[in-house]
Amino acid sequence: MRLLAWLLLAGLLSAPARSADDAALDTVLTELARAEDFAAKSGAATRLAGVQHPRASAALSALVEGQLHFRESDTRMFIVTEDPPAVTDLLTNQAATGVAADSLTKITTNNALRKTLRGLIASFALADPDPELRVQAVTELLRSPDEQNVALLRARLEIEKDAAVRSTIEAGLALADLDSEDADQRLAAIVALEDSLNLELRNRLEAMITPDEGGAYPEPDQRVRDAARALVQSIDSSRSFYSTLETFFFGLSTGSILVLVAIGLAITFGVMGVINMAHGELMMLGAYCTYAVQLMLPNFIGASVLIAIPLAFAVSGIVGILIQRFVVRYLSGRPLDTLLATFGVSLILQQAVRSYQANNVPVQTPEWMSGPIVINEALSLTYNRLYVFLFALLMFVLLLFVLKKTSLGLKVRAVSQNRGMAKAMGIRTEWVDAMTFGLGSGIAGVAGVALSQLTNVGPNLGQAYIIDSFMVVVFGGVGNLWGTLIGGVSLGVVNKLLEPWAGAVTAKILVLVAVILFIQRRPRGLFPQKGRAAEG
Amino acid sequence: MPRTSFMELLFGERGTTIFLAVLAALTVIVPVLHLAVPADSPLHVSTYTMTLLGKYLTYALLAVAVDLVWGYCGILSLGHAAFFALGGYAMGMYLMRQIGTRGVYGNPVLTDFMVFLNYEKLPWFWHGFDMFWFAGAMVVIAPGLLALVFGWLAFRSRVTGVYLSIITQALTYALQQAFLQNNMGFGGNNGLTDFKDILGMPINAPGTRVGLFVASGVALLLGYLACRYITLSRAGRVVNAVRDAESRTRFIGYRVESYKLWMFVFSAVLAGIAGALYVPQVGIINPSEFSPINSIEVVIWVAVGGRATLYGAVAGAVLVNYAKTFFTTALPEIWQYALGGLFILVTLFLPRGIAGLLEFKRKRALVPPQGAPA
Numbered sequence: 001m002r003l004l005a006w007l008l009l010a011g012l013l014s015a016p017a018r019s020a021d022d023a024a025l026d027t028v029l030t031e032l033a034r035a036e037d038f039a040a041k042s043g044a045a046t047r048l049a050g051v052q053h054p055r056a057s058a059a060l061s062a063l064v065e066g067q068l069h070f071r072e073s074d075t076r077m078f079i080v081t082e083d084p085p086a087v088t089d090l091l092t093n094q095a096a097t098g099v100a101a102d103s104l105t106k107i108t109t110n111n112a113l114r115k116t117l118r119g120l121i122a123s124f125a126l127a128d129p130d131p132e133l134r135v136q137a138v139t140e141l142l143r144s145p146d147e148q149n150v151a152l153l154r155a156r157l158e159i160e161k162d163a164a165v166r167s168t169i170e171a172g173l174a175l176a177d178l179d180s181e182d183a184d185q186r187l188a189a190i191v192a193l194e195d196s197l198n199l200e201l202r203n204r205l206e207a208m209i210t211p212d213e214g215g216a217y218p219e220p221d222q223r224v225r226d227a228a229r230a231l232v233q234s235i236d237s238s239r240s241f242y243s244t245l246e247t248f249f250f251g252l253s254t255g256s257i258l259v260l261v262a263i264g265l266a267i268t269f270g271v272m273g274v275i276n277m278a279h280g281e282l283m284m285l286g287a288y289c290t291y292a293v294q295l296m297l298p299n300f301i302g303a304s305v306l307i308a309i310p311l312a313f314a315v316s317g318i319v320g321i322l323i324q325r326f327v328v329r330y331l332s333g334r335p336l337d338t339l340l341a342t343f344g345v346s347l348i349l350q351q352a353v354r355s356y357q358a359n360n361v362p363v364q365t366p367e368w369m370s371g372p373i374v375i376n377e378a379l380s381l382t383y384n385r386l387y388v389f390l391f392a393l394l395m396f397v398l399l400l401f402v403l404k405k406t407s408l409g410l411k412v413r414a415v416s417q418n419r420g421m422a423k424a425m426g427i428r429t430e431w432v433d434a435m436t437f438g439l440g441s442g443i444a445g446v447a448g449v450a451l452s453q454l455t456n457v458g459p460n461l462g463q464a465y466i467i468d469s470f471m472v473v474v475f476g477g478v479g480n481l482w483g484t485l486i487g488g489v490s491l492g493v494v495n496k497l498l499e500p501w502a503g504a505v506t507a508k509i510l511v512l513v514a515v516i517l518f519i520q521r522r523p524r525g526l527f528p529q530k531g532r533a534a535e536g
Numbered sequence: 537m538p539r540t541s542f543m544e545l546l547f548g549e550r551g552t553t554i555f556l557a558v559l560a561a562l563t564v565i566v567p568v569l570h571l572a573v574p575a576d577s578p579l580h581v582s583t584y585t586m587t588l589l590g591k592y593l594t595y596a597l598l599a600v601a602v603d604l605v606w607g608y609c610g611i612l613s614l615g616h617a618a619f620f621a622l623g624g625y626a627m628g629m630y631l632m633r634q635i636g637t638r639g640v641y642g643n644p645v646l647t648d649f650m651v652f653l654n655y656e657k658l659p660w661f662w663h664g665f666d667m668f669w670f671a672g673a674m675v676v677i678a679p680g681l682l683a684l685v686f687g688w689l690a691f692r693s694r695v696t697g698v699y700l701s702i703i704t705q706a707l708t709y710a711l712q713q714a715f716l717q718n719n720m721g722f723g724g725n726n727g728l729t730d731f732k733d734i735l736g737m738p739i740n741a742p743g744t745r746v747g748l749f750v751a752s753g754v755a756l757l758l759g760y761l762a763c764r765y766i767t768l769s770r771a772g773r774v775v776n777a778v779r780d781a782e783s784r785t786r787f788i789g790y791r792v793e794s795y796k797l798w799m800f801v802f803s804a805v806l807a808g809i810a811g812a813l814y815v816p817q818v819g820i821i822n823p824s825e826f827s828p829i830n831s832i833e834v835v836i837w838v839a840v841g842g843r844a845t846l847y848g849a850v851a852g853a854v855l856v857n858y859a860k861t862f863f864t865t866a867l868p869e870i871w872q873y874a875l876g877g878l879f880i881l882v883t884l885f886l887p888r889g890i891a892g893l894l895e896f897k898r899k900r901a902l903v904p905p906q907g908a909p910a
Contacts, residue, residue: 275698330884335698336612337883340839343832344879351872467709467828470702505713512710516686516703520693 022091025053029090032063033075033105038113045113049120057124059090064117069104078104119148126152131162138165142172150176164374171198178204183221190227194234197242197377202235242378247496253385255492256392257454259485260447261465262472263399266484267440268320269473272416272433274328275339278346279469280462282320282441284353286312286448287457291361302366305449312445319349320441324434346462353459360458369453388450395446396485402439403481412436471515477525487526491515545764551847551891552764556757562589563753567746583742586749587817588861592854593752594814597759599837599853600846601806604763606835607844608772609799610779612697615704616807617830618711619679621821623808625715626678628728628821629662630671631739635732648730649723659721668735675812676805683804684797691793691800696782705828712826727822734816745817752813756850759806763846766802775799836875839882842891851890 028051032044045063048056062068062079068090069080077090080101087104089096109117125137138156141149150173157169170192177189193201205228208219219225261283268276276282289312293304300307323345331338369387372380403409411432414422423429451461468491476487491511498507522528547553566589569581598620605611632647641651645658664670686707690700718724737744766772777785778792786792815821824830833856841852856878863871886893 269698275702327880327884334883334887336701337887339612339698339701340832340835341880341883344876344883347872347876347879351869351876354872355869467702467706471706474699474702505717509710509714512706516689516706519695519699519703520689523693523695523699 033070251493251496255489256389259488260392262469264443277343280466281349282316282444283448284461286445287452290452313442316445317442321438324437477527480527483527555847590749597810599849603849615708618708619804619807620811621825623811624815624821626674627812629665631731633666679808687800715823729820842889845891848891
């Protein structure tokens with residue numbers, strides 16, 4: 001009875017480690033170790049490739065390299081490497097200490113078996129659930145496009161569903177056809193590749209139509225050359241089109257960040273006439289809110305950003321209201337002093353964060369926000385930038401709604417247009433000021449959450465954006481949200497369009513100079529305030 | 537208004553008189569205590585202390601320059617560090633050319649960083665900097681020209697108030713980014729350093745140090761008097777009017793832009809000279825001198841001392857920098873808080889700075905409490 005209990009317990013303890021897959025792998029490996037000849041080994045290897053186990057492909061790779069050994073006593077498998085000399089347990093993938101390499105028996109292979117094995121390994125990788133790994137496998141196979149590999153790829157093409165993998169295979173197969181002896185087949189390959197954007201293909205074709213020193217073309221057939229030339233041109237023009245498109249998207253993304261940063265500023269600076277130099281630090285607080293949420297809820301990274309948005313709005317908004325109540329309020333009508341005092345606030349906030357957390361903190365990007373959307377070979381957009389762009393638009397619309405359609409917005413506009421009259425009409429201007437400042441600051445916090453997904457989060461986060469966002473507000477016209485939107489997007493796009501030929505820093509300087517020159521023509525921005533309120 | 541007399545220039549304002557006396561005494565006594573008093577005497581002034589004081593004097597000159605445009609003209613420039621740094625770079629380029637073959641790579645023409653970055657020949661803008669007079673002229677011309685172009689653009693289109701502040705900040709930020717680039721030809725991130733000689737004299741020799749200190753003192757003295765002369769002159773009155781009611785001054789018929797522009801240019805030149813004296817004393821100039829925080833720190837010196845009083849600007853510069861020297865070695869954590877707090881407290885409670893506080897006390901002592909002026 002006691003014995004039975006021990007057995008049960010032992011079984012329970014070992015059960016999780018030995019799943020059904022492990023058992024299947026074990027069976028096949030034993031079969032492989034006991035195989036009498038190469039044909040039997042080949043059969044075992046084929047079955048090994050069919051086993052759903054994470055170590056199966058490692059076993060195949062080790063076998064083809066001649067590194068797979070087994071212990072005579074229990075047929076346990078080890079990987080023996082010579083440089084550096086090491087013995088690794090196949091199943092656990094950990095160094096097997098105490099197992100001497102010369103006590104093991106090597107599983108020998110011959111040419112035919114190795115060929116089979118390579119095919120198996122490739123097809124193994126081709127069947128991987130991760131499309132990216134499949135693309136890698138295809139690229140690997142295409143390095144030596146022999147009959148066997150081409151056949152493998154053709155077979156995969158029949159069942160492959162992922163667009164990226166398909167296009168890689170198709171392009172690869174056509175590339176293989178380009179080596180064909182038959183001119184018609186080469187021509188057909190080029191025709192088949194008509195829509196390709198593949199850079200490798202483009203270079204191959206370029207080589208075919210570039211004459212050597214004697215003036216002879218590597219490609220003898222005139223028709224093939226013409227087709228190749230046309231395709232090179234079409235690839236070039238499409239690629240440059242897509243790269244412009246991509247630059248434009250990056251510009252929109254940069255612009256949307258600027259908009260997000262600047263709309264909060266547009267509220268405090270534009271509507272209230274208060275310049276808040278601590279705006280960047282309010283953004284930094286928002287970014288740290290994301291970090292704090294991720295620290296507190298490590299299991300909900302996916303939702304962390306969504307939780308952080310209202311939190312950051314509240315935190316930065318409250319800090320903003322405190323700044324307004326304790327500093328800005330006493331400096332009304334003294335904009336330059338307000339600038340200096342809020343700058344002092346920004347120094348204090350920076351140092352407070354620096355004392356608590358000296359370096360940049362790692363903020364994770366939720367899975368649904370990471371990775372690229374691959375549109376084709378030449379164009380892929382990243383999800384985080386796309387979401388930030390949409391988020392900036394959403395915030396803009398929300399703010400516009402608040403200002404135009406709500407009671408608070410009405411009061412804010414009234415106070416900004418004529419403070420004395422608004423007060424006479426019974427509006428509590430003090431309260432409206434605090435709320436406006438809180439709103440602008442809260443939006444800065446939300447912008448910080450978005451920024452935490454794009455850049456490093458550290459005490460200096462705000463500094464990097466503050467000058468740019470002031471430029472946006474000045475460029476767009478103070479007190480005008482539409483001006484901020486158009487100003488931010490156009491500055492972002494112009495900046496990114498300049499970058500490829502001017503370099504990042506020079507592009508930035510050029511944009512700054514351009515804004516300074518632009519202000520010459522229109523001192524009050526793109527959309528100046530009109531009427532009496534404009535005379536400050 | 538009568539012509540400003542020399543006597544009024546020196547003795548018209550008590551703060552100024554005290555400042556001038558202290559500065560003159562300092563410029564004479566410190567070198568004597570440094571050179572003539574033996575090192576083990578308690579009265580001896582060490583090289584470190586003298587260099588530190590010399591640095592403060594250049595800062596004070598910079599503060600006077602900022603006060604001239606901010607306190608008297610109402611232009612809050614957040615970019616004066618750019619002019620300071622440009623003057624410093626002009627001097628630094630001269631000092632670099634003086635190194636000659638004593639550099640690490642021993643190239644007689646190219647500086648070390650140029651050899652390191654594989655420059656084929658000297659960049660065109662480095663020519664002439666082997667001559668002191670040329671570098672000296674550039675100390676004035678480079679900041680002055682930048683201020684002229686920038687100010688002409690800005691004031692002509694009536695960019696005022698916070699707009700101007702932000703744009704000046706953008707200017708210094710843009711320059712910092714530019715100077716950080718290696719291919720700009722100014723040594724990139726590392727800037728210019730390892731100086732050996734100035735005017736043929738070894739830069740670290742006690743005599744040279746004394747010379748630099750005295751030069752800083754004299755520059756501050758002359759710069760101060762020039763600024764005081766301007767503020768007392770007719771133009772100074774117009775500039776005050778511009779500060780207090782720009783549109784009204786314009787409607788009366790003054791060319792507001794010209795007044796602002798020349799004040800701005802003069803101030804930039806002073807800042808450049810300050811920078812040129814600063815660099816040989818600290819021994820390095822790099823793009824961090826352009827950083828916006830430096831400009832804004834100068835503004836706080838002036839605010840602490842008391843804007844629109846030149847001696848206040850000097851006092852503020854020395855006090856804040858002394859505090860900075862003290863705190864950054866003793867309690868580095870606290871300094872940022874203290875500086876931030878200073879910004880807030882001074883603007884909220886001491887809008888006229890220390891000078892205003894002193895004046896207020898004096899007036900209260902003079903005027904009987906019941907007869908306070910309206």
